[in-house]
Amino acid sequence: MALDYTLLKELTETPGIPGWEDRVRARVLEAVKPLVDEVRTDALGNVIAHKRGRGPRVMLAAHMDEIGFYVRHVDARGFLRLQPAGGFDARNLFARQVVVHAREGDLVGVLNPGGRPIHLSTPEERKKVPEIREFFVDLGLPADEVQARVRVGDPVTLRQETLDLGRVLTGKAMDDRASVFLLIEALKALAGKTPAYDVYAVFTTQEEVGLRGAVTSAYGVEPEIGIALDVTLAVDTPGAPEEEAVTRLGEGVGIKVMDGASISDRRLVTTFVDLAEKKKIPYQMEVLPLGGTDAGAIQRARAGVPAITLSIPTRYIHTVTETVHKADLEAGVNLLVAYLLGEA
Structure with a gap:
């Protein structure tokens, strides 16, 4: 499917640090309201968008804040x-x-x-x-x-302009506006369809300072399955040994095994790997030594939630030249949509 990369440029150039996500939230609300059955904002400023489906409650989390x-x-x-x-x-x-x-x-x-x-x-x-x-x-x-x-x-x-260089986009705040973008594009792909899951698309706050928005939103949503969407390291550049690459740009969406905040539910890892292979969607396995995603908060909610992270390989994370590949974004949207439609 063709993705609207002008939206990604707009999202990345919109300012919003932890605790001050107002401008990003306004743009997200504008984008998601036509795509879901209901949408609300909670006390921490998380946007919780609900698209009704047939099955268990799935919480999808992409954080709005930037460093x-x-x-x-x-x-x-x-x-x-x-x-x-x-x-x-x-x-x-x-x-x-x-x-x-x-x-x-x-x-x-x-x-x-x-x-x-x-x-x-x-x-x-x-x-x-x-x-x-x-x-x-x-x-x-x-x-x-x-x-x-x-x-x-x-x-x-x-302050940094986001540039479309053809196959890649580079700018600030790809962490994690690239995943905010991915989640909005997935909701677009679900338009007119009934998902196999009851979908809660949550655009979280204050992830960069301790996964705080995901803590409260997961408590409120009470998901049965949690899927965090975030960037991960693509250390496939000069100066780093091959075994430290984590992921590589342009080789597919990352399916996270573990990071510093969570170990993905093994059943979900197997499900997503099998689905990617079935649908011929490029993917790569990810083990991240440090750092974490909203999955670390979701899996600890209430009595516990099976959780996983789908990752977008990104070069130069936490700089103003964060770089993502269009093929990885498209793979992420395709894999997530296939899962939500029950094609696994």
């Missing part, structure tokens, strides 16, 4: 210090554009670490990787104007 920052201090010169909301590698933060989402409007600034420029620094200083706490935002405004317009607690996001 970002909150302003923690505005100094006397108008420079901003930041508190991370999610996991950053400081090596990827040099000389970045950011947006400060102030109450009276967005402000564009630049993010850099404190210290001397290369022209003045010593060889030892140039080798040092600054810590996150050393970075600051320069809005290029007078200090009194910054102090009047920016407050402690204002969200800050990285």
Whole structure:
């Protein structure tokens, strides 16, 4: 099926850090309302969309939040210090554009670490990787104007255009807007059909800071089966040994065996592998040493839920150049739709 990649571009470029997913949520609600029987938003801001079907309750979870920052201090010169909301590698933060989402409007600034420029620094200083706490935002405004317009607690996001390079798309927040996109496209594919499962498509909040939205939404939905949709590492680039690749770009949707937050239900792993082979959908097995997905929260809900993660291989995760392959996205949509239609 042809996917609407303009929607993916729009989703990735829309800002939304943990606890401040409002703009993403508004776009998701707009997209899913025509596709489901009912939709609601819970106390943590999760979007819960219900498409009635014949069988057990299946919860599909894709998180709306991206990693970002909150302003923690505005100094006397108008420079901003930041508190991370999610996991950053400081090596990827040099000389970045950011947006400060102030109450009276967005402000564009630049993010850099404190210290001397290369022209003045010593060889030892140039080798040092600054810590996150050393970075600051320069809005290029007078200090009194910054102090009047920016407050402690204002969200800050990285600024980056998403580019379609033909076979791949690259930009910020593919983690996890690529899966939000996948879930919306799967709902489109189910239009006019009755799924074999009672489908709850949940677009979760605050995943990047501890799977929090999935905890509350899974408690409320009471699923009998849980399927998280998330990105995973594609370390198929220079500088990493082959055995650390986890997945490879363009070789199919990832069927997760385990990660740092969950071990997938073995029956579901077998079901999805068999279905992918039956439908000739490209897939790859995934074992992720660290990190986790909303499956880790879903499987612990109430008395426990059999859960699994379907993953989108992604290069350069937690940077502004996160890169996904169209063939992997299409494989993910096709596999999920086949499962929900009871073709396993």
